[in-house]
Amino acid sequence: MVKLRARCLLVGDAAVGKSALSHIFYSDGTLFQKNYSMTTGVELLMKCVNIPETNDSVELYIIDSAGKETLVEACEKMWGKPSLLCLVFDLTSEQSFANCSRWMERVRARCQGLQVPGVLVGNKSDLSARREVQASVAKEWAQSQGLEYHETSAKEMENCDAPLLTLARAFHSLYQERRETIQNLNPG
Amino acid sequence: MMIESSPSSLGAKVVLAASSDENHPPENIIDGNTKTFWMSTGMFPQEFVIRFAEPTTIAAVTVDSYNVKHLKIEKNMSQNASQFEPVTEKEFEYTEGHLQSNAISLNGSSATHLRFIITSGYDHFVSVHRVSVKN
Numbered sequence A: 001m002v003k004l005r006a007r008c009l010l011v012g013d014a015a016v017g018k019s020a021l022s023h024i025f026y027s028d029g030t031l032f033q034k035n036y037s038m039t040t041g042v043e044l045l046m047k048c049v050n051i052p053e054t055n056d057s058v059e060l061y062i063i064d065s066a067g068k069e070t071l072v073e074a075c076e077k078m079w080g081k082p083s084l085l086c087l088v089f090d091l092t093s094e095q096s097f098a099n100c101s102r103w104m105e106r107v108r109a110r111c112q113g114l115q116v117p118g119v120l121v122g123n124k125s126d127l128s129a130r131r132e133v134q135a136s137v138a139k140e141w142a143q144s145q146g147l148e149y150h151e152t153s154a155k156e157m158e159n160c161d162a163p164l165l166t167l168a169r170a171f172h173s174l175y176q177e178r179r180e181t182i183q184n185l186n187p188g
Numbered sequence B: 001m002m003i004e005s006s007p008s009s010l011g012a013k014v015v016l017a018a019s020s021d022e023n024h025p026p027e028n029i030i031d032g033n034t035k036t037f038w039m040s041t042g043m044f045p046q047e048f049v050i051r052f053a054e055p056t057t058i059a060a061v062t063v064d065s066y067n068v069k070h071l072k073i074e075k076n077m078s079q080n081a082s083q084f085e086p087v088t089e090k091e092f093e094y095t096e097g098h099l100q101s102n103a104i105s106l107n108g109s110s111a112t113h114l115r116f117i118i119t120s121g122y123d124h125f126v127s128v129h130r131v132s133v134k135n
């Protein structure tokens, strides 16, 4: 039995639904806030995820960071060294998707060459009539960045757990890989 | 001549560690064997505390590890693992494919507990294979 701990950075433009997604994940799908309440700093949520077919678990320390441009710099200082990345955009906003590369740059600057498993999340899939970003385009960009792509609707509570469960599993696999490497090391 | 020994042969114990993998318990740090190890399970800082059976004068410790970047050592003279004072800190070099081995002078400090705080690593996970003590 192993208990892992991961610092999961949740970023993306303002109002794309980061807090909505993290609250749904945290509350096991009972809480969707319809009215927008802007995050002005970073909000920390902890949730323990069991890894299927093992006795292992991952404690995710989710860092929900403000998306508003003028607040980002102050928030970055509180990111620490991320273990995992969840990058969110709004499927009804081409701009929020375009800004994802900027978010990636910021996060990479924090990771100092560390391999950080990540997902790209297109949220608000319920607003299909207003969709501006095609799944194929988002998926292609995600792949180019080494991210796994997911679409969610926080409002309809659709697929909301998938991105964070994917990340927990990825972290667990990384741990097993590293443990293997260490087991096979030569003495200094 | 200085004698280098594994802390467990001196009656020492690891009384606290921040991370846990049942298969790689913190006791592996002080068994004198570099084949066995304790592994951190994510995020920093990480720490472990070694308790000696009695107040012990320590000239130096040698730490065999992997992916540790920065280590701080603290000590105390108390029966409890609390109220530590800083002794020294060191930046470890990255090694690929083999263990890091760092000798760290403690200047003959007297201690009942030594606290090792790993403040950063070269990877998400670090391992400590052996801590040996020179009296």
Ligand SMILES: Nc1nc2c(ncn2[C@@H]2O[C@H](COP(=O)(O)OP(=O)(O)OP(=O)(O)O)[C@@H](O)[C@H]2O)c(=O)[nH]1
Pocket: A012, A013, A014, A015, A016, A017, A018, A019, A020, A021, A033, A034, A035, A036, A037, A038, A039, A040, A065, A066, A067, A068, A123, A124, A125, A126, A127, A152, A153, A154, A155, A156
């Ligand atoms: N229709 C729809 N609305 C959503 C969805 N997810 C979030 N919203 C709404 O979008 C607005 C913004 O959501 P938040 O979760 O606060 O956005 P955020 O990304 O945390 O924004 P900042 O805190 O400013 O960075 C709120 O009014 C939510 O109710 C969704 O999947 N579908």
Ligand SMILES: [Mg+2]
Pocket: A018, A019, A020, A037, A038, A039, A064, A065, A066, A067
């Ligand atoms: Mg928010």
